Amino acid sequence: MPLTSHRAKPAVPFGGIYRLVDFALSNLVNSGYLKIVVLTQYKSHSLDRHVTKTWRMSPLLGNYIAPVPAQQRVGKHWYLGSADAIYQCLNIIDDERPDIVVVVGADHVYRMDFSQMVDSHIESGAEMTVAAIRQPIAMSTEFGVIETDPSDPTRITAFREKPSDPVGLADSPGEILASMGNYVANADALRRAVTEDAEDPDSKHDMGGDLVPAFVAKGTAGVYDFIHNDVPGSTDRDRDYWRDVGTLDSYFEANKDLISINPVFNVYNDEWPLHTGYTGLPPAKFVHAGPDRVGYAADSVVSPGVIVSGATVSGSVLSPGVYLHSWSAVSDSVLMDGVKVHRHAQIHRAILDKNVIVPERTRIGLDPDHDRARGFTVTESGITVVPKGTVVEP
Numbered sequence: 001m002p003l004t005s006h007r008a009k010p011a012v013p014f015g016g017i018y019r020l021v022d023f024a025l026s027n028l029v030n031s032g033y034l035k036i037v038v039l040t041q042y043k044s045h046s047l048d049r050h051v052t053k054t055w056r057m058s059p060l061l062g063n064y065i066a067p068v069p070a071q072q073r074v075g076k077h078w079y080l081g082s083a084d085a086i087y088q089c090l091n092i093i094d095d096e097r098p099d100i101v102v103v104v105g106a107d108h109v110y111r112m113d114f115s116q117m118v119d120s121h122i123e124s125g126a127e128m129t130v131a132a133i134r135q136p137i138a139m140s141t142e143f144g145v146i147e148t149d150p151s152d153p154t155r156i157t158a159f160r161e162k163p164s165d166p167v168g169l170a171d172s173p174g175e176i177l178a179s180m181g182n183y184v185a186n187a188d189a190l191r192r193a194v195t196e197d198a199e200d201p202d203s204k205h206d207m208g209g210d211l212v213p214a215f216v217a218k219g220t221a222g223v224y225d226f227i228h229n230d231v232p233g234s235t236d237r238d239r240d241y242w243r244d245v246g247t248l249d250s251y252f253e254a255n256k257d258l259i260s261i262n263p264v265f266n267v268y269n270d271e272w273p274l275h276t277g278y279t280g281l282p283p284a285k286f287v288h289a290g291p292d293r294v295g296y297a298a299d300s301v302v303s304p305g306v307i308v309s310g311a312t313v314s315g316s317v318l319s320p321g322v323y324l325h326s327w328s329a330v331s332d333s334v335l336m337d338g339v340k341v342h343r344h345a346q347i348h349r350a351i352l353d354k355n356v357i358v359p360e361r362t363r364i365g366l367d368p369d370h371d372r373a374r375g376f377t378v379t380e381s382g383i384t385v386v387p388k389g390t391v392v393e394p
Contacts, residue, residue, distance in 0.1 A: 002377055002387040003248070003353060008040060010106035011047035012251070013336045013354070015258050015267060016303035016319045017278045019050050020245065021106045025065060026275045031114040033102060034063035037092055039085045041070045041078055054277030068092065074198070081205030087194035098187050103207065105181035109254050109265065110242040111231045111272055117224045118184055124154050126222030127189035128215045130208075132177035133226040133242050140166035143178035144208045146223050156221040159212045177223060179208055180242060189220070233271030241265045248379045252351060255317045255334045259301050281305040281320055293326050311341070319354075328358075333365065336388075353388035362394055 003012050010021035021038070028036055038051055048067040057063035068089060070078045079085040086103065093101060100121070102114055112131070121129040132146050140163055147158040150170050159179070160166075166176045185193075193211050197203050203210045215221035227240050241264060245251040257264040267274055281304035286295040288310035297313035303320045310326030321338040324330060330347045338355040341347060345358045350365035358364065364371065365384040372378050374393065377385040386392065 002385055003251070003351070004043070006043065006388050007046040008042050008044050009246075010038075011044075011050055012107075012245075013319055014109065014245070014251075015255060016301045016317050018274060018276045019047075020109070021047060021051065022054075022274060022276045023109050023111075024104045024106045025051075025055055026273065027110070027112045028102065028104065028114060029065075029275065030272050031112075033114060034061070035096060035098075036065045037089070038065065038067045038106065039070075039079070039089060040067050041085070044069060050277065054275075081203075081210070082207040083194050083197050083203075083211045084205035086190065086207075087198045087205075090191060090194070093187055093191065101185050101187050101190055103183040103185065103190075107246070108181065108242060108244055110180075111234060111238075111269070112182070112226070112229055113231050113272075114182075114184070116229055117182075120154070120224050120228075121184040121222060124222040126155070126215075127218075127220035128183060128185040128193070128212065129222040129224050130156065130159075130212055131180040131182035131184075131224050131226055133180050133240065134169070134172065134175045135178045137166055137168050137174055137176050139178075140164070140176050143176070144212075146177040146179060148177070148223060153225070154222050155219075156212070156216050156223050159208070159216050159221070161209060177225065179212075180226060181208065181244075183207060183212075184224070189215075231269075231272050233269040235266065237262060238264060238266050248351065248377070248383055248385055249381045252334060252379075252381075252383050256315070256332075259299055259315065259317065261299075278304060278320055284308070284318075288326065295324075295326075349382060350384040350386065352386045353390075355389045356386050357391045359392060359394040362392055364392065 012020050014020050034057055040047055051067045055065040073088050145160050145163050145166050146156055147167055149155045149157050169175050197210055243254040245254050284302045284306040286308045288295045293310035295308040295310045299315050300313050301317045305320040306318045306322045308324050311324035311328040313330045315332040316330050317334045319337045322335045324341045325343045327343050328341045328345045333347050333350045335352045336354045339352045341358045342360045344361045346363045348365040368378045368382055371384045
């Protein structure tokens with residue numbers, strides 16, 4: 001919140017032209033998996049609309065990406081957790097009759113070739129495989145931590161939620177394996193597991209918290225170390241990049257990762273493209289080059305349809321349709337679609353959601369106490385967040 005006050009988190013805009021869900025869907029499509037359903041529940045209209053308008057596959061080949069809302073197929077309750085969401089949609093698996101199902105979280109920023117993970121899953125003989133990324137051992141309290149058999153590093157011996165006494169990796173004692181929220185499972189084993197989980201009154205019906213420990217207890221859970229995933233066109237700098245943008249600060253920092261000269265996450269990888277739906281927009285435009293006002297942007301991402309009219313931009317991400325009027329200044333900020341910043345206004349270290357209007361001489365992000373008094377969210381690191389559609393008081 002407040003970015004999710006009107007939309008599900010996977011529908012939150014990111015990096016100017018993308019939605020968070022585009023990263024998961026691009027990874028799946030680029031991996032060659034072209035029969036995909038998106039299970040939705042919370043404030044899903046924006047997400048449904050984006051998937052429906054953007055992600056159109058060829059019906060000639062039987063391919064599709066389809067949003068599937070919660071339908072109460074097994075009782076008068078909505079999804080109780082990620083495992084229950086799959087249980088309530090087992091009819092989709094029955095219709096397609098796959099051998100293997102890939103289950104992917106829709107709100108992370110990363111590149112991944114899932115076909116390599118599927119190959120590893122098949123080779124290991126596991127019933128379920130969990131994707132894991134190496135993280136510093138000091139961050140173990142922020143993740144679900146995977147412990148492995150020293151003699152077989154692909155086999156999970158324990159899955160612990162945010163442990164305070166983690167065990168480092170055998171080949172890197174200062175690191176742990178953190179769950180990425182991505183899974184590969186044999187379809188029949190997944191069906192049995194979610195059905196048994198649905199009958200357990202003590203379960204929270206969560207993939208990571210309940211289903212994975214059940215497979216671990218049976219000795220049939222495997223792990224796929226993300227460090228081995230080799231995405232075409234990736235570099236040593238961004239090869240194992242993965243961000244869980246579950247907080248405003250992490251969302252802000254992930255946007256900032258895109259804009260350096262040698263970005264930590266490179267969106268300009270043509271060999272593994274990130275697909276999205278912006279078409280038909282005019283080019284970005286920078287106007288006024290007079291002695292008293294110059295329209296320019298430096299160290300920034302500027303999307304199609306943006307107009308920088310005698311304004312200055314630095315270290316920022318500008319989404320389509322942003323209009324910056326003369327003598328305004330935007331620095332270290334993320335501005336979403338349709339934001340209008342009028343003359344002499346100043347924006348610093350802020351996230352402005354879609355269609356925010358900033359009047360003349362208004363300052364945002366320069367006085368946290370004043371921003372809080374106006375009802376804006378200010379994070380612990382000092383990022384000011386203005387909700388969607390706000391017309392800011394001058």
